[in-house]
Amino acid sequence: xxxxxxxxxxxxxxxxxxxxxxxxxxxxxxxxxxxxALARSGEIGALIVVAPPGFEDQARAEAASTGKxxxxxxxxxxxxxxxxxxxxxxxxRDRVVLVHDAARPFVDADxxxxxxxxxxxHGAAIPIAPxxxxxxxxxxxxxxxxxxxxxxxAAQTPQGFxxxxxxxxxxxxxxxxxxxxxxxxAMERQSHPxxxxxxxxxxFKITTKDDLDRARLxxxxxxxxxxxxxxxxxxxxxxxxxxxxxxVHVPAAVGLEGHSDGDVLLHALCDALLGASGLGxxxxxxxxxxxSLRGAPSSRFVSEVMVRLxxxxxxxxxxxxxxxxxxPRLSGHLMAMKDNIASLLQVEPGQVSIKVKSADTLxxxxxxxxxxxxxxxxxxxx
Ligand code: CTP
Ligand code: MG
Numbered sequence: 001x002x003x004x005x006x007x008x009x010x011x012x013x014x015x016x017x018x019x020x021x022x023x024x025x026x027x028x029x030x031x032x033x034x035x036x037a038l039a040r041s042g043e044i045g046a047l048i049v050v051a052p053p054g055f056e057d058q059a060r061a062e063a064a065s066t067g068k069x070x071x072x073x074x075x076x077x078x079x080x081x082x083x084x085x086x087x088x089x090x091x092x093r094d095r096v097v098l099v100h101d102a103a104r105p106f107v108d109a110d111x112x113x114x115x116x117x118x119x120x121x122h123g124a125a126i127p128i129a130p131x132x133x134x135x136x137x138x139x140x141x142x143x144x145x146x147x148x149x150x151x152x153x154a155a156q157t158p159q160g161f162x163x164x165x166x167x168x169x170x171x172x173x174x175x176x177x178x179x180x181x182x183x184x185x186a187m188e189r190q191s192h193p194x195x196x197x198x199x200x201x202x203x204f205k206i207t208t209k210d211d212l213d214r215a216r217l218x219x220x221x222x223x224x225x226x227x228x229x230x231x232x233x234x235x236x237x238x239x240x241x242x243x244x245x246x247x248v249h250v251p252a253a254v255g256l257e258g259h260s261d262g263d264v265l266l267h268a269l270c271d272a273l274l275g276a277s278g279l280g281x282x283x284x285x286x287x288x289x290x291x292s293l294r295g296a297p298s299s300r301f302v303s304e305v306m307v308r309l310x311x312x313x314x315x316x317x318x319x320x321x322x323x324x325x326x327x328p329r330l331s332g333h334l335m336a337m338k339d340n341i342a343s344l345l346q347v348e349p350g351q352v353s354i355k356v357k358s359a360d361t362l363x364x365x366x367x368x369x370x371x372x373x374x375x376x377x378x379x380x381x382x
Contacts, residue, residue, distance in 0.1 A: 001116070002046045002094040003038045003158060004086035007031045007059060007102035008075020010052065013207050019052040021102040022062070023212065026219035030206060032062045033105030038158070039066035041112045044098065046070040048089045050082045080180045084170060090163055096120075097166055099183050100158035105215065106202045112158060114197040119160035124192060126160070126184045127199030128153035156199040159183045165192055226317065227379045229276025231268035234365075234372035237327075245323065245330065245371070246337030246354065247299045247344060252328040256371060259288040264373040265323060265354075266298035269341065270305050272377035277314050279305075302344045309379070316347050317378040323356040327368040330356045 007030075011020025021031040028036075031049070038044050046068055051059035053074040063069045071089040075082030083099055090097055096119050100107065111127050118125025131152040137144035159182060169186035180186050184194045206212055237243075241255025244263040256262030270282045286293055286301055309315070319341070323330060334354045342349040359366035 001044050001096045001098065002048060002070065002090055003044045003098040003100055004048045004050060004083065004090070005031065005034055005038065005063070005100050005102050006050045006075065006079060006082045006086065007034075008050045008052045008082040008085075009079065009103070011103075014209060014212065019055060020206070021052070022055070022058060023206075025105065025212070025215045029062050030105045031059060031102045032065070034100060034102045034107065035063040035066050035069075037105070037107045037109075038098070038100060038112065039068045040109060041116070043116050044068065044112075046094070048073065048086045049102075050075040050086045078179070080170075080173075083183065084174070087167060087170065090167075092163070094163050096160060097163045098158040098160045101205055103206045104157055104203050105206070106200075106204070106218070107156075107158065108200060108202065111156070111198075111200050111203055115158050115160040118195040118197040119162065122193055122195040123162040123165060124160065124184070124187050125195040125197050126182070127156040127158070127203065128196040129156055129199035129201055129203070130154075153196060154199070155182050155184060156203050156205075157182070161187065165190075223381060225381050227276045227278070227314070227381070229272045229274065229377045229379070231271030231273070231275060231282075231375045231377070232372070233264040233267040233271065234370055235262045235264045236370045237368065243328070244298065245333065246321075247297070247302075247340040248333055248336045250328065250330065250333050254328075260286075260293055260296045260298050260301070263298035264371055265321060265337065265375070266302055266341075266344075268373040268375040269319060269321065269377070270298075270301050272319065272375040273305050273309060273316070273379070276377050276379045277309055277312050279308050279312065299344055302341075306345065313382050314379040315382055316345050316351065317380050318347075318351045318353070319345070319375055319377045320353045321355070321373060321375040323354065323371065323373050324359055324365055325356060325371040326358050326361065326366055 007021035022029050048070050049059045049063050049072045051072050056072045060072045073085045115125050131149050135147040169190045173186045187194050235256040235258050237254040238257045243250045243252040243255040244261045246265040274280055338349055338352050338354050342352045
């Protein structure tokens with residue numbers, strides 16, 4: 001079975017520079033999407049692409065990856081002529097021919113299978129989509145009458161035919177000088193029965209800018225509702241500095257070194273929030289070269305990050321933190337840190353968890369040389 005993809009139109013109603021079939025939606029051209037959809041059917045053995053004259057090489061490049069491309073031929077001034085150009089590349093051994101608009105890139109396997117089944121049974125079949133609007137006959141700017149919708153259907157592609165019957169009907173239409181807007185019309189003129197199989201609203205034809213917008217929306221990656229981020233920080237403990245953790249002063253003989261107040265917990269928290277939101281990291285937002293930040297309370301960083309989250313329509317589901325510290329003992333201060341962080345983040349304390357672990361006397365932290373913090377944050381997009 002062979003499928004002809006007509007892609008030779010200029011796309012005047014779309015009004016772009018590029019011929020319509022080469023327009024890209026989400027990384028692939030209309031032509032490539034249509035060719036891939038047809039090639040996925042195991043029943044279709046070969047593709048013939050009808051390209052805008054002068055664009056044959058580009059069309060070949062788009063369809064070659066299917067591994068089923070038989071020929072690329074230049075199209076004509078009308079769709080009918082383009083179909084005829086494609087038909088010339090078919091052979092008698094192609095018992096069934098499908099004709100598909102490159103401009104319908106969302107055709108799916110079910111529609112293709114129904115058309116193929118229809119041709120097998122009736123010799124000709126086309127997909128029909130229901131007409132949902134009330135249809136009026138109009139004369140100028142006046143309404144004539146309402147057409148009974150039950151007897152209407154919108155013709156889609158691929159349209160499938162017994163090759164010999166279609167060739168005959170096309171030749172006769174050409175001799176009679178009849179303009180055809182689809183293949184079924186040629187068959188109707190010969191009173192050849194054409195089966196109507198179920199089409200799909202998704203198999204719409206990209207004709208106008210609105211159709212293109214709709215196509216791009218369909219393929220836009222769904223924005224996930226939740227985002228997770230993690231942050232880590234470690235600072236050295238030094239004498240004669242106030243020890244600040246989670247924005248809380250912890251009385252101790254040592255404090256954390258750092259450009260700001262050295263609050264590793266708030267720094268890791270900022271990085272978790274920024275990481276989850278994809279808005280960068282604390283070092284690039286608050287560079288240590290910024291003199292105004294010397295000794296600054298790290299709660300200022302948290303407030304800045306919160307402004308950015310709000311702008312990005314992200315809210316906090318929960319944060320979970322682990323402090324890794326050998327000294328001083330921190331367990332008595334965790335509740336105060338939790339309350340303070342909850343108020344900085346404008347969430348309930350139940351949305352904040354803080355744990356502390358010793359390093360089991362291993363390594364630098366185990367020797368009490370510093371304190372590290374890890375934070376996980378989950379954000380919700382509103
Ligand atoms: N087509 C073709 N040769 C033509 C005209 C149309 O192969 N001379 C193809 C188009 O490439 C498209 C399909 O027929 O895949 C349906 O036609 P349509 O949506 O009308 O596309 P265009 O003719 O390109 O668009 P316009 O009518 O807006 O110029
Ligand atoms: Mg057209």
